[in-house]
Amino acid sequence: MHKRSDTSRQIEIILSQSTFLNRQALFLRPDPSRVVVRPFKPATEPRDLNPTDKTRANHIVDRVLALDLQTAESMLADILENFEGRHRNLLATFECRAEDMEDAFTPHTEFTKVQRQLVGAYFLHEYSFEASALFNPSIVAHPDQSGVSPGSRRFILSLRAVGEGHVSSLTFRTGLIKADGSVEIEPTARLASTPKIQTPRSVTGDEPVKLSFSAQQHISERVIFPITPAQSNGIEDARFVAFEDSGQTKFYATYTAYSGKAIRSELLETDDFISFRMTPLRGSAARNKGMGLFPRKVDAQYAMIGRQDNENLYLIYSDDLYTWDGGQLILSPKFPWEFVQMGNCGSPIELDEGWLLLTHGVGPVRKYAIGAALLDKSDPSKVLARSREPLVRPEPSEREGYVPNVVYTCGAMRHNDQIILPYAVCDTFSNFSTIKIVDLLLTLDG
Incomplete structure (x- = not known):
């Protein structure tokens, strides 16, 4: 052959x-x-930070909780208007993220649900x-x-x-x-x-x-x-x-x-x-x-x-x-x-x-x-x-x-x-x- x-x-x-x-x-x-929403984490803190000093996360929470209630409600409504149609259960997502920020909440004894949700929004980003x-x-x-x-x-x-x-x-x-x-x-x-x-x-x-x-x-x-x-x-x-x-x-x-x-x-x-x-x-x-x-x-x-x-x-x-x-x-x-x-x-x-x-x-x-x-x-x-x-x-x-x-x-x-x-x-x-x-x-x- x-x-x-x-x-x-x-x-x-x-x-x-x-x-x-x-x-x-x-x-x-x-x-x-x-897009999905992912946790936003502030840049790494200085290594020589005194344990008693506040972190960047504390500073962000302080600024949000310093807002008067009307401003906080208005900001949250604006965020929802801009982002709610892009994600499911966005308010629940904000609250879950706020739970992750409990250490930053520690110095504060009182805060509203709106404030917690607004804090959660500050520590998220779209990806x-x-x-x-x-x-x-x-x-x-x-x-x-x-x-x-x-x-x-x-x-x-x-x-x-x-x-x-x-x-x-x-x-x-x-x-x-x-x-x-x-x-x-x-x-x-x-x-x-x-x-x-x-x-x-x-x-x-x-x-x-x-x-x-x-x-x-x-x-x-x-x-x-x-x-x-x-x-x-x-x-x-x-x-x-x-x-x-x-x-x-x-x-x-x-x-x-x-x-x-x-x-x-x-x-x-x-x-x-x-x-x-x-x-x-x-x-x-x-x-x-x-x-x-x-x-x-x-x-x-x-x-x-x-x-x-x-x-x-x-x-x-x-x-x-x-x-x-x-x-x-x-x-x-x-x-x-x-x-x-x-x-x-x-x-x-x-x-x-x-x-x-x-x-x-x-x-x-x-x-x-x-x-x-x-x-x-x-x-x-x-x-x-x-x-x-x-x-x-x-x-x-x-x-x-x-x-x-x-x-x-x-x-x-x-x-x-x-x-x-x-x-x-x-x-x-x-x-x-x-x-x-x-x-x-x-x-x-x-």
């Missing part, structure tokens, strides 16, 4: 990729008009959480499929939102995959809200943090903003997966907590996208970014794909979900488009043929592209095939943005005979592609 040259095989792969990748016209762009970017999406089937027509599926999309100071938070969208494979995104809620933190305020971030939203809030209204010191500069790149165990479905997401100086992997878990639990991961394999959890146990253990050495991909097992040590090297940079480094692009997707693992590779001029590998279903350490050429690479129209020459995803989803692939463009906005599974597998080399 005549053996094709590597060059002819490469040309064939590139030509097939140009026909099977169906890019949708669903551009999810950052919207600076969407445009997606002013700069809306990117690195992942997708899972919605837990509620009621009313969806046969052959269609409702989904939840998570996205990394970036605002002032390059602080990352987690936001959501919902949409529908139709029976014909086309994708629709539901309109975004006008308002946005952060959750109620159920963990004590003394939380250090080394223990689980519980948080919840109101079930009446549309999911696109829910924003998970950094809570602990380890997350203070960002909750980055959540990789969601619908995890099946004993007939029950739970949603997990590995993400990167960034303090501004250090990173660590953490786990977000939820049953309903209303209540969440955030837990730091332990172990030598959890010290880097980009961990992707398998959607079910493998050989009675939890399994993860990780990149603890910044360059290669490892298969890691754990008995308790929260501790990840060691790992077996399964994929290293092999082709020119991934020579700099490899990483996973979300949780593996189970197919009849094996585990489909989307990967990213970094090539010359730090150009990011998306590829794939097929792992053995019973033994994922065995690589059956992988992408010689990328599945998705930056198009000429997709090269400009905050970080040029990047396409990236944090997770795709199977729907019937297709892979639904949301992906980010230049760390700025997001789009969708759909890929027929049979065509995708034909591009992989054994």
